[in-house]
Amino acid sequence: MEILMAIVVGILFTCAVYLMLSKSLLRIIIGTALLSHGAHLLILTVSGLKGGDAPLYGEHAASYVDPLPQALILTAIVISFGVTAFFLVLAYRAYQELGTDNVDQMRGTEGND
């Protein structure tokens, strides 16, 4: 299972990097979003996907899945959301001010060369 997940994560990273190398600002942000998905799944994968119950004490199960990576991922999700939201508004403002979403055309303003 972990090997399968590793391959899935690899594909996510591939797509993310390819999108980040494109010209459109929107696609770059989509790429970063995919990249964070990949990273979250990666954390989960390398900590082991062995069976066990959800980490809730009340279940009285014989074994639980590891709660620590879940806490880490939760933190990471929230932070990457904050950053993505910021980026999106930044891109939106860039459209408004510069009139383009093509990063190749964003070459600094006049007198700033």
Next chain:
Amino acid sequence: MTLLHWAIISPFLFAILIPFLYKAMRQVHTGWFVLLLPVALFSYFIQFMPVTSDGKAIKETAEWMPSFDINFTAYVDGLGLLFALLITGIGSLVVLYSIYYLDKKREQLHNFYVYLMMFMGAMLGVVLSDNLIVLYMFWEFTSISSFLLIGYWYHRERSRYGALKSMLITVFGGLSMLGGFILLYLMGGTFSIRELISQSDLLMNEALFIPAMLLVLLGAFTKSAQFPFHIWLPDAMEAPTPVSAYLHSATMVKAGIYLVARMSPIFAETSLWLWLVGGFGIFTLFWGSFNAVKQTDLKAILAFSTVSQLGLIMSLLGVGAAALHYTHLDDNIYMVATLAAVFHLINHATFKGSLFMVAGIVDHETGTRDIRKLGGLMSFMPITFTIAIIGAFSMAGLPPFNGFLSKEMFFTGMVRVLEMDIFSLDTAGIIFPVLAWVGSVFTFIYSMILVFKTFTGEHQPEKLEKKPHEAPLGMLISPIILASLVVVFGFFPNILSERIIAPAVAAITPSLVEEGHEIKAHISFWHGPTPELFMTFGVILFGILLYHLLPKWKKVYSWRPERLSLNSIYDGVLVRGERAASSFTKGYMTGFIRSYLVYIFAFFIGIALFGLWYKGAFAVNTVELAPIGIYEVAIALLLVISSLTTLFAKSRLTSIISLGAAGYTVSLFFVLFRAPDLALTQLVIETVSVALFLLCFYHLPKMSRHETRVKFKIENAVIAVGVGIVVTLFAISSYSTKLFKSISSYYIENVYEVAHGKNMVNVILVDFRGFDTLFEICVLAIASLGIYSMIKLRLTRRKEG
């Protein structure tokens, strides 16, 4: 800190006062205050003469950075004292001269004297420091103050060019010298020159010995304007003439000579030293004097002449090292070279100082230094003419002046090279006397040009800016003193020999004087009909002949094309270097974010794959793998398909929706892998994110709303696939090599007992690891504030259209 230390740094301290004196007393020329210090220092240093002439030395240590073995150790022996007397003595005369040379109303005297005092202190520090790092510090101070003094008239383009050139070359040498010092420290374990000399026999066998020697010599050669680093000196003539007289003839350019002399006891036993110091010196002598003849500017002639004379002293120091191989001091005929080096060092300082001052007077009183415009000044300036004749004849090596004596000793030293049976000097050594003789002929020619083209011949008043007349007495005092020293040392050379020269020679060759021998420094005026005397006759004969035929053979100088000259090579290197650096930077700093991402990802792939391969870290462990279920496979397929759709979607809307699909699939994964909190959060956040994406999409400006597919680019694909493979390999490898168990059992056991909660993830977030959560809240707060201010704060309105 003893009195000696205070004496060395006193010029620095005095420099602080100078601007205040300048501002407070405008009616008095600032130089008069400054004059007191070098005079006082000269009379202070002269008290050490009895001590050093007894063969003793004074050593005083003040702690600076003892844990790094860097202490301000002042060490006064014969060599150090000789230089200290030159620095303070000629310093006094130069300050006196500058009082009359620089106008107190038009010139920025406070700058001038601050720089000059900085230089004097630095120079004293160089020659009286025993610690290599302290020596280096003062050495760079001389470079900096020389830079400031050359660029004193900073509104002139040539001054700035000359200052930059001298700075680049001398600092280049200074840095390599520092490298040499550090290598010496690595070998000897100390920065003290004394202690390094005492273990010079051991240092000889170290592998770093030759590199250290080369680096130190590079420093000495650049500072002392040896071939091919002499090119900065002629351009440094843009400095005011007192500066040229002081720095660029008598003191700073001799710092390299000092360094070679000081390091001789450490390095001089090797043949490489003799050949490098001697060879570069003798070639510099020839090259400098050869080029001096073609110059038309008085100061340029003097600059090349300085280069040549420094080469002479350097070659003598190199050849003098041979004396170490013949241990019997009593009949050591090779000592004469070192003796001559020290003697000529003093002589050169006297006559070259006076000649520079003469050039300054001529410039000051006629408005030009070009010998093509000058002529017939003899009757207008009889005193200046007399000084010039004494200086130039001494420089040419004519009797009865001191230059004659040291030139004879120089020839003696060079002729005796042929008698040496070491280092193949008996065969290849013939170049030493030959180049020495040829160089001396040219020296004779330019000395004659200097005097006779300026002071005799036809007077051309129409070419001069001012009507020439004799200089004021104050300006003449210093050159008169120097010129009379030239005569005095010429007639009575032995007033120097026991007190000054012998202790200095003893400091250069300490191993020869260990057994209580004394250096016989008696300089005889008449030494009989020796080969040297005939060489001098030949110099005079050929010199007169060539001087008269000068117009006929002057074409020699135009044979060499201009672009092969050392100056154009230097300029070319600077220009090409700048161009290459700029085109290199422009080549990879494209300004496109894509390029930088490509560099970053390519480097990531490269370093990660190399690390995996180099450490043999890749491993696959299939024992502990979890079983694959049908749901997982289905969801994995869904995730792959949706992420590939974002890639190949033609419209952006499709991309956004498939990104949302991918996010929801991830939350399904969280459900499957038993992470309820993650699944919840992921669902909510994905929804909000997709809404935001759609908002962005909706606000796209009209012009770029035409939808295009992402153009397929093979290099992007290669990079992307590479990153994917690397991440996969790392995931598999890190899962397969678990070195220790997880710490999570602690959380699982204590979640209820200690923290009184049942949801382990939540307890970790707010209890066990609550700090993470606090700052994650901060991140969200900053992001929202940032978004708010980005939307609200609009300082620059978009231009219409």
